[in-house]
Amino acid sequence: MEKTRQKAELSRDAAWQLLCEYTQSESLRKHMLAVEACMRAYARRFREQGADPAADEEGYGITGLLHDFDYEKYPTPAEHPFVGNKILEERGYPEEMRRAILSHADYSNVPRVTPMEKALFACDELAGFITATALVKPGKSLAEVDAKSVRKKMKDKAFARSVSRDDITQGAAALGVDLEEHIAFCIEAMKGVAKELGLAGQERN
Numbered sequence: 001m002e003k004t005r006q007k008a009e010l011s012r013d014a015a016w017q018l019l020c021e022y023t024q025s026e027s028l029r030k031h032m033l034a035v036e037a038c039m040r041a042y043a044r045r046f047r048e049q050g051a052d053p054a055a056d057e058e059g060y061g062i063t064g065l066l067h068d069f070d071y072e073k074y075p076t077p078a079e080h081p082f083v084g085n086k087i088l089e090e091r092g093y094p095e096e097m098r099r100a101i102l103s104h105a106d107y108s109n110v111p112r113v114t115p116m117e118k119a120l121f122a123c124d125e126l127a128g129f130i131t132a133t134a135l136v137k138p139g140k141s142l143a144e145v146d147a148k149s150v151r152k153k154m155k156d157k158a159f160a161r162s163v164s165r166d167d168i169t170q171g172a173a174a175l176g177v178d179l180e181e182h183i184a185f186c187i188e189a190m191k192g193v194a195k196e197l198g199l200a201g202q203e204r205n
Helices: 004-010 012-022 026-049 057-066 080-092 095-103 115-133 147-154 165-175 179-191
Strands: none
Touching: 004 115, 012 057, 012 080, 012 095, 026 057, 026 115, 026 179, 057 095, 057 115, 080 095, 095 115, 115 165, 115 179, 147 179, 165 179
């Protein structure tokens, strides 16, 4: 009976409800949607390439969707993502997902070992940076963003200064993926949910 209850909660809808329960910020919700899209794309890629033959797109996606769900209420390093981890454990989320979420914070001292753990860290800061890059484009659209423009913005220390460039470069390296290829891959993944992210472009008169 317990297993049935836990499986029932591991749905995308249940994860979204949990996210919305703890996160009111529209921009933070969109950030988690962006990371979810990148994670789903990497699950497909890992499966196809054999890096993680058992990669579950839903599992990867929900992990990306929930990685910061506790951040708005519990933003300090003493709380995030540890409070969230306890909540997820109580809700029956599996250890591999909770461990991946813990590992995306360097200060948790949880080493990133699995492809899912490495992908979450690699996509987190980059998704935020891609969003910031799109928002300064004339049409505020992902269609206007490419890997070169993101790389150029990364060199501008005044732009999106809260985003760690080191995390982005180290994340790609840990995945064993060329940085420019990683950026392009995540841009394409995010284009699939551009409308939900508010980055599908503005209609012009």
